[in-house]
Amino acid sequence: MESRKVCMLGAFATGKTSLVARFVKGLYSEKYQSTIGVKIDKKTVELDGSPVSLILWDLAGEDDFVSVQMRYLRGAAGYLLVVDGTRPDTLETALLLHRRVLDEVGELPFVLVLNKDDLREQWAIEDVGGDLLGLRNAAAATLRTSAKTGDAVERAFTQLAREVTR
């Protein structure tokens, strides 16, 4: 079976862990993120009838106090860049993270995810159809997801799997 290492990147509390929590096979608790900075989960998706295992390295979120451990991106085939649709600053953090990946690891395929789509009334990112600080063009795909309702989550992972197995 094919397997690929992919990373979950994004600002603090954008819902990265919630995205994986309901849709993946987990073995380790979240305490690992606060201790060693990463938690590993697995998501198996079907691509044209063949299973592909995405080994998800769920990296601790970036905020004012915690910096994403870029060492964990070594050997990654791609990443899911998660933005909280209700907090525009998380889009800026996503751009910073994307640039750091380019600097330290090189160009990798990624899927941009605008999460918390269920909170439409609190949605704060204007111009969702726009270029999103240039990230839309750089991303292999851009999706609006909701970890709460499950909307488009499966599609985001499948899209990422397709990109990293090309």
Next chain:
Amino acid sequence: MPDQPRLNQSGESAAMPDIEADAERLAQVRDLLVGPELQDMRNRLGAHAEDIAAVLPRAVSLREKQDDQLSRALASTVEGAIQTSVKNNPQPMIDAVFPVIGPAIRKAVSDAMARAVQSLNTALEHSLSVRSIKWRIEAARTGKSFAEVVLLHTLKFRVEQVFLIHKESGLLMQHLTADGVDAEDEQLVAAMFTAITDFVRDSFHADPAIGLRNLRVGEVSVWVERGPQAVLAVAVRGTGPESLRGLLQETLEDIHRAHADRLDVFKGDQSQMAVAQPQLERCLIVATEADEKRKASPGLVLVTLGVAVLVLALIVAAWVSNRRWADYIERLETTPGVMLVGEDHDWWGRSSVKGLYDPDAALSPQDILEASGLSSDEVVQRWVPFPGEMPVSAEVFLDAAAEGE
């Protein structure tokens, strides 16, 4: 007289223009005489680079057979090239030398260890402890060397899981478990293990080429060996011997040597690395204490066997003794002129007989005893002759015997 250059203070500078002019003229003459041929040769060399490439290996080989001039000529160039390569990027050289240097070092170490074991062996040979005697008997019984038996008794561990992990990505390449071992999702374990080793290495600024080599939690330890492209990690329950480390190194080197092409292109397809399974299976060693206990110890077998032989020997001896005594008693009873009054057969001490006998009879009680295969040391005989004058003491004796019956 031909012109001689005058050597004075200004003569040198005066001669220079002449020499330069001569050289120029000589070059012109050379161009006129062989210029076209030289140009032609240059053109041909350029045009025939492919032809030269075709014959170069053979030419090198032929020259090598003649003498060592080519090697000597190339030596400094090759040395320079290696130095430059290592200075620019040592990794390719490390990767190339990795499968070779390991076995060489191990051989040197194993030679030294063999000598050490030999001396240990000698020391043990002179020891007379119960354990060493027991092991010596086992060595004789199994046909193994004594040192090997000693070593076997120190191995009490089990390799429960073997992971072959892609060094760069932490993706699992192959995984094996020992029979009866429940393993968690091996892909997750391999990835988390990689994350933890990265974390430890970075946190303590350890050498990236070495990394974490051992983790221990209670009864279980994880032994790790790193190669240029793959990491071999085994979960060991109990205390593994140092020889396991050698086996892991050897296995990893074998895999790098035999499957370098697959390791180079590994992206995440585990099935591509299934070819490494035979090498990995060698690491699944089991040497549990329970196994050793189940096996009957040779000492115990020998003691049991000894006791059994002893009991059998006693039974046979008793049977023979009984038969011989019965035969003796029968002879006494059936011999004319002998009257047996009492007998007592004692297995452990001396048996006894008493009675009357006729001194004129053909066979005396002593003859009968000897004919029965018994010695007079084994039997206390109390015989009173008759007829004739029976002493008072004999009468009393016979009365007492009659009463005893």
